[in-house]
Amino acid sequence: MNQVLENPISSIRLVTVAGPPSSGKTSLILHTAAVLLEQGLRIGIIKFDCLTGDDHKRYERAGLPVKKGLAGGLCPDHFFIANIEACVQWGISQGFDLLISESAGLCNRCSPHIKGVFAVCVIDHLSGVHTPRKIGPMLKNADLVVLTKGDIVSQAEREVFTFRVRQANARASVLPVNGLTGQGSLLSAGHFKTAPAIDSLNGMRLRFTMPAALCSYCLGETRIGPDSQIGNVKTMDFT
Amino acid sequence: MGKVIEKAGVDPGLLTLGIDTLLEKYPYLTDFFSALGIDPFPGQKTLSMLIESLSPDHLSQFNLDHHALSAQVLEFIAKMEQCRYKIHGRMDHLVIGAGFDKDGCPEAMGITLFPGEVVSVVGPTGSGKSQLLSDIECLAQGDTPSGRNVLPDGKTPDARSRFSGEFRLVAQLSQNMNFVMDLTVEAFLHMHAESRLIDNIPGKIEQIYQSAVMLAGEPFSLDTAITSLSGGQSRALMIADVAYLSASPVVLIDEIENAGIDRVKAVSLLLNKEKIVLIATHDPLLALSCDRRIVIKNGGIADVVKTLEAEKKSAACLAGLDKKLGLLRERVRKGKHLVFDQNFFNSN
Numbered sequence: 001m002n003q004v005l006e007n008p009i010s011s012i013r014l015v016t017v018a019g020p021p022s023s024g025k026t027s028l029i030l031h032t033a034a035v036l037l038e039q040g041l042r043i044g045i046i047k048f049d050c051l052t053g054d055d056h057k058r059y060e061r062a063g064l065p066v067k068k069g070l071a072g073g074l075c076p077d078h079f080f081i082a083n084i085e086a087c088v089q090w091g092i093s094q095g096f097d098l099l100i101s102e103s104a105g106l107c108n109r110c111s112p113h114i115k116g117v118f119a120v121c122v123i124d125h126l127s128g129v130h131t132p133r134k135i136g137p138m139l140k141n142a143d144l145v146v147l148t149k150g151d152i153v154s155q156a157e158r159e160v161f162t163f164r165v166r167q168a169n170a171r172a173s174v175l176p177v178n179g180l181t182g183q184g185s186l187l188s189a190g191h192f193k194t195a196p197a198i199d200s201l202n203g204m205r206l207r208f209t210m211p212a213a214l215c216s217y218c219l220g221e222t223r224i225g226p227d228s229q230i231g232n233v234k235t236m237d238f239t
Numbered sequence: 240m241g242k243v244i245e246k247a248g249v250d251p252g253l254l255t256l257g258i259d260t261l262l263e264k265y266p267y268l269t270d271f272f273s274a275l276g277i278d279p280f281p282g283q284k285t286l287s288m289l290i291e292s293l294s295p296d297h298l299s300q301f302n303l304d305h306h307a308l309s310a311q312v313l314e315f316i317a318k319m320e321q322c323r324y325k326i327h328g329r330m331d332h333l334v335i336g337a338g339f340d341k342d343g344c345p346e347a348m349g350i351t352l353f354p355g356e357v358v359s360v361v362g363p364t365g366s367g368k369s370q371l372l373s374d375i376e377c378l379a380q381g382d383t384p385s386g387r388n389v390l391p392d393g394k395t396p397d398a399r400s401r402f403s404g405e406f407r408l409v410a411q412l413s414q415n416m417n418f419v420m421d422l423t424v425e426a427f428l429h430m431h432a433e434s435r436l437i438d439n440i441p442g443k444i445e446q447i448y449q450s451a452v453m454l455a456g457e458p459f460s461l462d463t464a465i466t467s468l469s470g471g472q473s474r475a476l477m478i479a480d481v482a483y484l485s486a487s488p489v490v491l492i493d494e495i496e497n498a499g500i501d502r503v504k505a506v507s508l509l510l511n512k513e514k515i516v517l518i519a520t521h522d523p524l525l526a527l528s529c530d531r532r533i534v535i536k537n538g539g540i541a542d543v544v545k546t547l548e549a550e551k552k553s554a555a556c557l558a559g560l561d562k563k564l565g566l567l568r569e570r571v572r573k574g575k576h577l578v579f580d581q582n583f584f585n586s587n
Contacts, residue, residue, distance in 0.1 A: 125419070126419055128419075128420070129420060129430070133274045136301070137302060140301075140302070141302070151411075151413070151415060151416070152415050152416060152417060153416060153417060153418070153419050154416050154417070154418050154473075154477050154480075155410045155411055155412060155416070155477060155480070155481050155485060156427070156431045156477065156480045156481075156484065156485075157418065157419060157420055159431060159434060159435070159484075159485065159486075160430055160431055160434045162404075162407075163434035163435075164434070166318060166319075167267070167270060167271060167274065167315070168274065170311075170314050170315045170317075170318040170319075171314065173402060173403040173404050173405075174403075174404045175402075175404040176404070181369070181373075183369075183373045183376070183377075184376075184377060186377055186379075186382060186383060187377055187401070187402055187404070190402050191402060207302075208302045209302070
């Protein structure tokens, strides 16, 4: 895990970080980046958000170059995938070794992970033992699962939680990281460093389809009723 | 996906076994299937027949097809069996190789810890106790700020297993920890025991419950919600649970002096389970119940003090005092007056 990073010109290592809101994505990235900066890596951050967010300021305070993308009324995942290639090119033009993209983390159906790009999922221990089942693709398709806020829950609950995560994704590495003290970030940094280098995402594929859309409500419809529901609509089964 | 099947520990032969047999042998499969919305209705079917009978539509919700699901089931079983195997793995000793203090000067010494030993970690706030504990947790290999090397059985750990987080060396207990699950004591212990893949779950639950009540002093029932336990009861349950159910060979305890439980009994319970117990404490009674004390100064291990015979005698004296304080505490609890003088502490 400690091999010398050989970064040919015009390529960059990309890591996608996803996780529910307030699970500790920004804290994880800040602590992990601190370890990697010390090792001499040049790092850039992309922060995807929905409306407004102040997380980019935390990155700026830490001296990390950051670009913010606001999805506004769009599904943040769709916004992400339409913009991530431009982010990669920005990262290459800035001469970064590593580009870390942080997702907005809104619905449990989020899945910004890309085949051939290192994928991280962040979940916090306080979110309950059923969470590993509820959040689907972003956990199932991750290469690394980081568990936060373990310092305030019992050892037993942490063990159960880890077990549940492994049930959902037996392949991933599962690491606890304390977002306040940074304990554990050394190991997460070891993973971030191994992200494959890429020169472009064009032609690459998502690991899982994104939440589907394209109905009248996507286009701004606000009225309720069958006449207003046009397009890709799914109805509940009450039988 | 074909290459997944060939992974280590994966046994494709399981696909031809009956679901009944598999569920009996690998009870955690029930959970696995229910997470995928599959009812593994036991019966005549084999695993591969069950998988083939699922509709592609159903599977596509989980980004799976028949082939991928087969691979995933087998990989899951392999992983779980690997975990079960690890539980029985033992550590004979833990070497902590000396690193550097906060000024970059070499530490006075390292230390080797043995199972069944209780060692306290002492030093003022900010002296670097947490760094030592954190070094142990991440199996530092000269790559943490302290430059220490943590070597289970004196050997450099395999980098892959270190980074995968598969082997958790350390179980932690601290004053800040709470139960957050909305479960009864029994359901909670059941869930934990299940995740540890052990046999005889009801027996284990009873054992932990009894020990916890013994440590807490205040009885509680198996039907109590864990979130409504008192501070002392929670702490007692956490300690009993770690003693009997945690796979980690090292237990780190941070400040249990105010927990309102029988500290000395708690420590001896953990010791009986052949664990290495490290306690960060300033409590004299607890410090003297340890075999050795690691003294931390300016980020480095400054000394390792062995508990003297004379100190053990002092500890007996301190224990007497502690008992007396306990009696007073009990009176406060019962709403009685506390009138006493020096003789109260001097008498037997």
